[in-house]
Structures are given as structure tokens and as C-alpha cells.
Amino acid sequence: MELDRALGVARDQNKGVLVTLRRDGRPQLSNILFVVGSDDVIRISVTADRAKTKNLGRDPRCSLYVGREDFWAYLVIDADAELSPVAQDPQDATVDELADQYRAMQGEHPNWDEFRRAMVDDRRQVARLRPTHAYGMWPDES
Secondary structure, three states: OOHHHHHHHHHOOOEEEEEEEOOOOOEEEEEEEOEEOOOOOEEEEEEOOOHHHHHHHHOOEEEEEEEOOOOOOEEEEEEEEEEOOOOOOOOOHHHHHHHHHHHHHHOOOOOHHHHHHHHHHOOEEEEEEEEEEEEEEOOOOO
């Protein structure tokens, strides 16, 4: 599967499984919500203390699995990840990026001040996945 096609399909999705690498090399799988930006970067909201975040900080190689609801189609996007700084202030750049991600996935939040405080309290970060390769089987739907 061509990377451009995989990103096009992924743009219409927002649920997937992120695969990171544990210290011993075994995979760590996490159900996640994601958004594909106009820059082709896949963004995921993560918390600083989770295994997936620690794994990405140690080894940025990862894969995103996206399946179709009927189970007969899937794609995998291999990527290199980078982590934003941990949210420190409700008005910092990390929280702005998290707000943009939320807006792209779910629209307007009913209370942006509350959202911004929660991002700091939760020690949220953005994992930015920069795609390098894709494979899978996703037939065109007729």
C-alpha cells in the first residue's frame, strides 16, 4: 500500500492501535485516538507517565494499526515519533496543539478553560508520528 493512500484512508478514521517497543524489544500495544494533520503528521494525545510515552521517548520507532469495522480491511503506518514538551501552562504551545487536535476530532469543547487546565493536570503531551512506510489491505468500497 502506498503511503499517500494509507494516509488518505487514515484521515477518515480516528481509532487505532499504537505499537511501541518495550525496553526488551517486545511490542506494547495501546488503543488510541488520532488525527492526521494536513502536514501528514499523525497526532496522538498522550500522558507523560504511560508506557507508550516512555517507550516512544526511548525508541521513536512505532506503528499505527487501523482496522475497518467489518474486520476485512486494515492498514499499518510505520512512523518515527517525536514528543512535544509536557503541558506546563494552560496557554502554552503544547496545550494549543492539544486543543487543535481535539477540535479536529470532536469540534468545539464546551469549556476550553477546563480543557486547558486538564491538559496541564494530566501532564499531557502530543506524540507526533511522522510516517515512513505503509502496508495493508484496504479495498475500495463500492
